[in-house]
Amino acid sequence: MEWIDLMERRVSCQGRYMHAVNLCEVYDDFLRVTNEAEAEKMVDNVDLLSLDVRRDMDDKFSKQVARIKSNGRISIADCVALTLTRTLDALLLTSDHHKTDLYSRVRNCFIFLKIRD
Numbered sequence: 001m002e003w004i005d006l007m008e009r010r011v012s013c014q015g016r017y018m019h020a021v022n023l024c025e026v027y028d029d030f031l032r033v034t035n036e037a038e039a040e041k042m043v044d045n046v047d048l049l050s051l052d053v054r055r056d057m058d059d060k061f062s063k064q065v066a067r068i069k070s071n072g073r074i075s076i077a078d079c080v081a082l083t084l085t086r087t088l089d090a091l092l093l094t095s096d097h098h099k100t101d102l103y104s105r106v107r108n109c110f111i112f113l114k115i116r117d
């Protein structure tokens with residue numbers, strides 16, 4: 001299943017959130033595999049997912065990101081996603097299925113779902 005499939009399936013939940021740092025990461029991925037026009041189109045179409053793009057980054061949030069980062073080899077963007085998940089007491093949806101072990105070592109406070117086949 002690809003990212004675009006999520007738009008069609010409209011994952012059912014109470015709210016859909018993405019941190020701006022993670023949106024930046026997706027934009028970067030699109031730039032690497034397509035071109036700037038396609039990456040811009042993807043960002044413009046994020047609202048089709050009914051996502052609330054969060055920009056949390058106060059001291060408490062950033063310190064929690066750092067605490068997770070100190071637990072092992074995990075990207076800042078992934079730490080931001082985990083911190084937002086904890087902050088909102090939410091369900092984390094990610095296509096980074098190869099990082100399940102890293103996430104579970106940090107703390108089992110969320111469910112990891114494989115989005116891509």
